[in-house]
Amino acid sequence: MVRVNSYYQTLRAGYLFPEIQRRIKAFAAQHPEADLIRLGIGDVTEPLPAACTDAMATAVEAMGTRTGFHGYGPEQGYHWLRQAIAQHDYQQRGCAIEADEIFISDGSKCDTSNILDILGDDNRIAVTDPVYPVYVDSNVMAGHTGPANDQGCYGGLQYLPLTADNDFRAPLPATPADLIYLCFPNNPTGAVATRAELQRWVDYARSHDALILFDAAYEAFIQDSELPHSIFEVEEARDCAIEFRSFSKKAGFTGTRCAFTVIPKTLSGHTRNGDAVSLWQLWSRRQSTKFNGVSYVVQRGAEAVYSAAGQAQVARLVTFYMDNAAIIRQQLQRLGLAVYGGQHAPYVWVKTPASMNSWQFFDQLLHQAHVVGTPGAGFGAAGEGYLRLSAFNSRGQVEAAMTRLARCKLQ
Template identity: 70%
Template sequence: MAQVNGNYLKLKAGYLFPEIARRVKAFSEANPEAQIIRLGIGDVTEPLPEACRTAMKGAIDEMGTREGFHGYGPEQGYLWLREKIAASDFQARGCQVSAEEIFVSDGSKCDSSNILDILGEGNRIAVTDPVYPVYVDSNVMAGRTGDADDAGRYGGLTYLPITAANGFTAEIPTEKVDLIYLCFPNNPTGAVATKAQLQAWVDYARANDALILFDAAYEAFIQDPELPHSIYEIEGARECAIEFRSFSKNAGFTGTRCALTVVPRGLMGTAANGERVELWALWNRRQCTKFNGVSYIVQRGAEAVYSVEGQAQVQALVAFYMQNAAIIRRELTAAGIQVYGGEQAPYVWLKTPENMDSWGFFDHLLGKAHVVGTPGSGFGAAGEGYFRLSAFNSRENVQEAMGRIRAL
């Protein structure tokens, strides 16, 4: 009989969002008349930008001709897209990132998990708490942790609490770690990091020969021009950081799938024998072996994001969702609920009222207001007593949901 990967058996429960879906499904079946508004999972709702749709339609027509047909593309992504990304997203902000260092993929969720393929099992790993569950669960699945304790914390991981007391920005660890997962703007809390705060992380990583895995999936939602959008805006970051980005939230590609990872040339890791090894070469080898690239049609759609029309349309989408976040913040505050985030990110992080636990508040909100959010404890033990609401929905639904919550 085939043996299973026993590391999967260490996972405490189903992945957070399928568990939410299970509870919502059960409620919906028991209450078919309920009009449920979903502000839980961070999935966008507004249509793809017209510039992207037009480009993708043109690409489909190309694929219908012998001259314009494209089969397997480069595993790293087409050069014309990578050059646009490098110039617009990085070089325009003073970051020394070249097209060669950009790898186009089908999702930053995938890349932040797959990056473990090129990293050794003996690394000491630091994650924030609360944290995007994929960072923890992918390490559990890969055998990089011990078992979970009663609070859900896994042995072998260094947890860095992010709380209201520290502004939801983790403090530098007092012990030496090798891998550090950072996400700014933060999922789930909506917090952001200043250049000074990121510089402290980069300085720590360089001093301790550590690697920062920096998730910038929500950078487009930053409103303050003084805040960094990329880790590579920080001096020395090319020596110690890999960055993940996505078209999912800013351009509505959640159902279309396109993202990117930046691995700087010259970024080094250490082999078991002490030899220094370039991570770019390992990631390139991994992608060429296990990945056949993003479709030509989708990459043409992503390229259109950088057109004049595309930039205007993406900015309008971002502004729309940030207006939703402002409504959520305003209405929750008026209801006497303590709120955080929602100013530089599409997530509002709130303190559950009346000392209610996170899943209890989830069930209360679903049962009484027919509104779905995300329990903070699903992001880690330090998330207990908090709750996340997403600004990704229609204006009508956001306003209706806030009216229902205020009525409670």
């Protein structure tokens, strides 16, 4: 009799985004005339940079010729892309990361969940709260947790609150953790980490022999040149951190699919027998066996992000979305709401007014303004009482949404 992975039954049924879709659908059925503005899911709206489409068009043409055709590429990605990333994203910022420590993939969602393949089942895990649901769900599916309580907190995970009360500076784990998920600039709160803050985490990880899984998917949105873009700007992170990055948000690749993971060769973990093993080698083996690399055409598009034209075009995209974020921030503040994030991240994190909870505020915006946000409680228990608004939309839609909010009775 074939057995399934029973841990999937531990997952909560009411997953965040499907539940949002359900409420939108019910509302739209009752109000078919309503013109919804979606500031919920963090999907980009602006076209790919011309440098990227030019490079992809050239690559497509090459694939139609015998001399320019590319079959299987290296599972870890083409050297020219890994080299461009190492140089521009790391070495130019003073991080000692080499091209062969960079693994190209088709998405950070894949990498942040697949990374568990090479890790043991007995690690003690800490996540911030609120948190990107994939970190948690992938651990639930792997059987690393107990069932969830009424607030959606799974047994066996250590939740580190990241709220206005602690100035979005999560406490270090109260009981030792072996695996710590961090994301800065943060999804969903838009909070950022200073170099000192990253140093605090690296110091913790090194003193506890822990591994930091650092998600830097939003680093391109940082506006303050003093803020670190990579955990590897803290030198000792080479001994205790893996970093995930993506072209999705900064270069509009959500539908094109390219990302990468940085695993320093100096990083190791331990087997059950206590032997030290290189995580770089384990991931190389994992990718060689279970992955076949990213489309040649897509890798050429990603490479173009690092050309002079690509860099300028990406900078304009980032500015465009951050201007949206500023418009959202200003309007919400004008309405008397407490607003966080949106200064170095494309997400604005807003405290719900009065004593409303996240879903009540979500429903109010949907029904009164026909604006879709994302309830903070969907990201974790400590997200209760907040709502996330995304800056990924056209200027017209963002401005229209803010005009509508001004007309709502928000308090």
